[in-house]
Amino acid sequence: MNSPGTTWGVGEYPLMGRFLEPVAVAAVDAAAVVRGDRVVDIATGTGNVALLAAERGGRVVGVDFEAALLRVAEERADATGVEIGWLCGDLEALPLPGQSADVVVSVFGVMYATDHGIAARELARVAAPGARVVLASWVPGSVLPAMGQILSGYLPPPPASSGPPSRWGDPVALTGLLEPHGLRLTATSTSRITLPFTSSEDAADFLIRTAGHVVSEQDRLTSEGRWDALRQDLCGFVEQRAESRSDHLNLSLDYLLASAIRTSD
Ligand SMILES: C[S@@+](CC[C@H](N)C(=O)[O-])C[C@H]1O[C@@H](n2cnc3c(N)ncnc32)[C@H](O)[C@@H]1O
Structure with a gap:
């Protein structure tokens, strides 16, 4: 990777992305992607969800604000021969028209929004009526949020935010985030990946x-x-x-x- 635009492009995130592939499989299964579905993978990173959805016949767009990760995603798509549209953009102002997706997925992506309400509004805006929305988010108190607590004594404070990222991993809080924007929660489950x-x-x-x-x-x-x-x-x-x-x-x-x-x- 070179020329990172955000801290997500510094270091070796693609290694973590590889470990997260089973979560992308679970998310694409939960979204029941079928041939012809218009799919948006929000905060696609190295493209885990986008690639799987395209392999299942979806017409896929992957959005992320870190160009260095999008380049990795693009190389992976080229290597597997699937066609995906890659857009560099902010999930709080998605570069997509309203009601343009049948499936909206974000795996450990929207949870990192600075303004959670705006992120939820954007999810809803791009989703067509009846669209399936699937989100994966770390559970409050689980390893990565707890690691954030340990690191907080060493790192600069995060940008002002409307709440901790793991708020998206709590079904009650998530209902409160999504419902005002016309997104009705239909199922939740807690799973784990083991490293x-x-x-x-x-x-x-x-x-x-x-x-x-x-x-x-x-x-x-x-x-x-x-x-x-x-x-x-x-x-x-x-x-x-x-x-x-x-x-x-x-x-x-x-x-x-x-x-x-x-x-x-
Ligand atoms: C934990 S990674 C997840 C990446 C990918 N979905 C996966 O499962 O491997 C978080 C991703 O969110 C992206 N991201 C964070 N804030 C964003 C924002 N405001 N707009 C767009 N992308 C953002 C980062 O660049 C990074 O690729």
Whole structure:
């Protein structure tokens, strides 16, 4: 990857994206994508959902504001021979016409909106009446949101936001976000993906190098003499959260998979 435009393009997010592929499969299954569906993958990253939906015959657009990740997505699509439209844009002002999608999916994407209400309004705007909307979001208190708490002592404060990202991983809060915009929640389920590591240091290093907002602070924290402490804190966190096996440890990440329908106004 080169020339990142946001911290999402710093570090090695595509490695994490590979581990998240099973969530894309679950989301595309939940959305029941069939040939001819107009599909939008919001915050597509390296294109996991977009690629699967296109392989199932969807007419797919992937949107993300990080051009470096979109380039990875595009290379993957070229390698598999599927046609996908890639758009560089903000999920809070989607570069798409109203009612232009039969399926709207976002896997760990809209949850990172700065303004949750605007993001929900945009989901609803691009969804045609009757469209299926499927969202995957980390559950409150699960590993990645809890890691954010550990890191907050080291990192600059996030941009002003209408709430923690994991608000999207709570069915009650999610209902409150979606319903005012004509999106009726029809199903929710909690699942987990499990990442295997050789040690807590291995896990901490993976979590760091796939998190651009952490990597981009490394020079500053190193010059302040705080980088090693951050890494130590993360190792301790992993030790608390991981399940030890005889020769490795497993770190499980819990997420909410939510399906909604765009009601007609
Ligand atoms: C955790 S990654 C998920 C990527 C992909 N959906 C996946 O499952 O691997 C979050 C993605 O959201 C994108 N993103 C965050 N805020 C965004 C915004 N305001 N507009 C567009 N994309 C955004 C990032 O660039 C990144 O690709």
